Amino acid sequence: MSATAAxxxxxxxxxGRWTTPRPSVSASRSRHRRSSSPPLSASAVxxxxxxxxxxxxxxxxxxxxxxxxxxxxxxxxxxxLPFLVSIYYSLTNLxxxxxxxxxxxxxxxxxxxxxxxxxxxFFRQAMWTSVKMTVLAVVLSLIIGTVFAILLDRKFLGQxxxxxxxxxxxxxxxxxxxxxxxxxxxxSLFGVLNKVLTFVGFSSVAFISxxxxxxxxxxxxxxxxxxxxxxxxxxxxxxxxxxxxAANVDxxxxxxxxxxxxxxxxxxxxxxxxxLGSIYIVQAFDxxxxxxxxxxxxxxxxxxxxQESIGGGFRYGSASAYAIVVVVFSxxxxxxxxxxLSSLFKxxxxx
Numbered sequence: 001m002s003a004t005a006a007x008x009x010x011x012x013x014x015x016g017r018w019t020t021p022r023p024s025v026s027a028s029r030s031r032h033r034r035s036s037s038p039p040l041s042a043s044a045v046x047x048x049x050x051x052x053x054x055x056x057x058x059x060x061x062x063x064x065x066x067x068x069x070x071x072x073x074x075x076x077x078x079x080x081l082p083f084l085v086s087i088y089y090s091l092t093n094l095x096x097x098x099x100x101x102x103x104x105x106x107x108x109x110x111x112x113x114x115x116x117x118x119x120x121x122f123f124r125q126a127m128w129t130s131v132k133m134t135v136l137a138v139v140l141s142l143i144i145g146t147v148f149a150i151l152l153d154r155k156f157l158g159q160x161x162x163x164x165x166x167x168x169x170x171x172x173x174x175x176x177x178x179x180x181x182x183x184x185x186x187x188s189l190f191g192v193l194n195k196v197l198t199f200v201g202f203s204s205v206a207f208i209s210x211x212x213x214x215x216x217x218x219x220x221x222x223x224x225x226x227x228x229x230x231x232x233x234x235x236x237x238x239x240x241x242x243x244x245x246a247a248n249v250d251x252x253x254x255x256x257x258x259x260x261x262x263x264x265x266x267x268x269x270x271x272x273x274x275x276l277g278s279i280y281i282v283q284a285f286d287x288x289x290x291x292x293x294x295x296x297x298x299x300x301x302x303x304x305x306x307q308e309s310i311g312g313g314f315r316y317g318s319a320s321a322y323a324i325v326v327v328v329f330s331x332x333x334x335x336x337x338x339x340x341l342s343s344l345f346k347x348x349x350x351x
Contacts, residue, residue, distance in 0.1 A: 083327075089320035090114070096314035113321035123322060126304040130282055133213065133300055137220040137284075138277040142270060144221065145228025150258075152229070153236045170226035174286035181219045182208065182291050208291055212298035219287045224280075228273045235269035236262070268340065275337035279330065301326050 093109050117123055152163055169177065185192050186207040194204040208215050239262065247257045285302050292298040294307055303311075305326065308319035 086320045086323060089316055090318075090324050092317045094315075094317040094320075096316070109317070113318045114325075116318060117321060117325060122299075123301075123304060126299050126301045129213065129297065130300040130302075133217060133220070133284065134278055134282045136217045137224060137281045138274055140217070140221045141224040141228045141277060142232075142273055144225045145230075145273070146232045146266070146270075148225070148229045149232035149236055152233055166229060167226045169223050172223070174223065174284075175290055177223050178219055178287040178290035181215070181222070186215055186291075209295075212292045212295055216284070216287050216291060216298055219291070220281055220284060224277055228277065231269050231273045231276075232266060235266045239265050268343065271340045272337070275333060275340055279333050279337060282330070282333070 090113050091108060091110060092106055093112075094106050148166055152159065152166075172180075183191075186194075188194055188204050188206050191207075193207065198204055205211075243261060244257060247261060252260070282300075283302055284300060285306070288294055288298055288300065288303045289306075294303045294311075299307070301322065305319050305322045307313055308315050308322060313319065
């Protein structure tokens with residue numbers, strides 16, 4: 001066979017797959033390197049896709065945030081807009097024109113309403129009443145709540161029932177709690193406390209009229225003690241048991257263990273309860289309105305603002321200025337509360 005015939009009969013000259021040239025070794029190696037490269041992460045893929053959509057106003061980020069826009073607008077409309085309107089009212093002499101024979105035109109007075117705050121003796125008295133009411137209610141509820149938490153931290157028969165009964169006052173509406181104490185406990189005619197006093201041999205006492213602040217503080221303590229108890233109980237249950245067992249093995253007394261170990265551990269929980277309780281108790285309104293109606297010695301700042309506005313004064317400009325001052329103080333207290341919360345969570349994460 002000649003060389004020409006041999007070349008014509010070689011596999012390279014056959015039709016179909018035999019006519020396709022074989023890939024070189026370098027090409028196969030490069031293809032293997034590309035196939036063995038690690039896959040891109042999700043963030044890298046999103047970044048790569050976002051490069052081609054930089055001009056797209058409805059990118060993936062906006063598509064995720066767009067459903068939240070109605071809720072955000074609703075929250076702004078019901079919270080921030082009234083606050084801005086209150087700031088505007090606080091800079092005017094706005095009054096209810098239907099309550100006066102000669103209506104005064106509404107005009108801009110600047111910071112005159114805020115200057116009046118420092119010269120208003122009734123507002124200063126309301127501020128002092130708010131401070132006394134808040135401090136007494138918070139301190140007493142913290143002490144009693146801590147005692148109840150220590151008792152509930154031990155196993156005994158009926159522990160769940162006792163815990164439920166102790167939490168019940170916190171679940172009642174403030175108006176209901178105030179009515180219970182006014183009609184069933186403090187009443188001079190058929191109140192439980194006066195029945196006990198007359199049975200023992202003492203004369204009945206007009207608690208609400210003679211001791212208005214103490215009566216309101218009693219209701220607030222009764223209602224907020226369960227809240228403090230739950231916070232302290234959470235702190236007690238988070239305490240490491242091995243440290244307590246080691247102290248008992250060393251022969252430490254119960255008072256010494258509580259003073260040296262338990263009380264320092266409960267410090268952030270005590271601060272948290274005091275700050276959260278102050279935020280809510282300083283805004284007390286229901287108990288005052290139901291029990292005393294804002295009489296002497298029981299009017300706090302929120303109730304004084306109510307009296308200045310729709311409660312009979314109809315001086316919306318000055319009442320708005322008082323309310324702005326209360327909001328500023330509440331924000332300051334809330335800032336400290338958030339710091340205590342953040343430090344508490346950080347300590348738990350480290351532990």
